[in-house]
Amino acid sequence: MAKKVMIQVALDTLDPQVTLDLAAKTAPYIDIIEIGTPCVKYNGISLVKEMKAKFPDRKVLADLKTMDAGEYEARPFFEAGADITTVLGVAELATIKGVIKAAHDNNGWAQVDMICVPDIVATAKASAEAGADILGVHTGLDQQAAGQTPFADLNKLTSLGLNVMISCAGGIKPETVADVVKAGADIVVVGGAIYGADDPAAAAKQMRELVDKAAAEV
Numbered sequence: 001m002a003k004k005v006m007i008q009v010a011l012d013t014l015d016p017q018v019t020l021d022l023a024a025k026t027a028p029y030i031d032i033i034e035i036g037t038p039c040v041k042y043n044g045i046s047l048v049k050e051m052k053a054k055f056p057d058r059k060v061l062a063d064l065k066t067m068d069a070g071e072y073e074a075r076p077f078f079e080a081g082a083d084i085t086t087v088l089g090v091a092e093l094a095t096i097k098g099v100i101k102a103a104h105d106n107n108g109w110a111q112v113d114m115i116c117v118p119d120i121v122a123t124a125k126a127s128a129e130a131g132a133d134i135l136g137v138h139t140g141l142d143q144q145a146a147g148q149t150p151f152a153d154l155n156k157l158t159s160l161g162l163n164v165m166i167s168c169a170g171g172i173k174p175e176t177v178a179d180v181v182k183a184g185a186d187i188v189v190v191g192g193a194i195y196g197a198d199d200p201a202a203a204a205k206q207m208r209e210l211v212d213k214a215a216a217e218v
């Protein structure tokens with residue numbers, strides 16, 4: 001049977017109503033609604049509450065990219081309805097463990113974001129050992145602008161065979177999404193290719209079809 005590969009729509013918009021409208025248009029085709037870092041900083045915890053209330057059967061990820069005070073920062077977001085929050089892999093292991101504790105106390109998932117991590121293999125192993133649920137391979141928007149892609153890091157992490165989900169983000173488009181699935185990602189994160197499309201619902205539907213087709217071929 002084909003592995004179920006989740007799709008996460010990354011909403012890096014700022015306007016809360018635009019963000020909620022994009023979530024409504026794309027929800028039929030995706031598994032996880034990400035309130036992106038710029039969006040969660042701009043709108044705060046109230047948008048997390050509203051998003052979860054409107055989409056109770058979708059997972060809501062608050063992309064906090066926590067760097068310090070892990071449990072203290074993440075706990076209120078889980079209590080407000082987030083299913084997943086992110087913590088930076090470059091943070092202290094104690095910070096990562098704090099986010100994991102906040103997540104697990106609330107039946108949620110903690111994701112460790114590998115953006116700018118110098119040794120992703122060591123960080124991945126330590127995070128998995130600490131109980132992280134998701135390791136996020138991530139080429140950020142500024143790194144993408146400099147021509148970087150997430151594929152080399154994705155292959156490094158999937159080849160480790162750790163007992164943890166792997167997500168992949170960084171400029172994923174219809175032309176590259178099958179490669180992400182075939183490299184072994186459990187969660188495909190798509191931002192600009194959906195929220196920047198003329199028809200975001202059609203773009204999300206196309207991603208669903210491409211992801212499911214690639215997963216069936218793995």
Ligand SMILES: O=C([C@H](O)CO)[C@H](O)[C@H](O)COP(=O)(O)O
Nearest residue numbers: 010037169170171172190191192
């Ligand atoms: O996490 C992200 C970035 O750091 C800004 O917050 C993006 O959501 C992530 O890169 C996915 O977006 P795309 O690269 O546009 O697909």
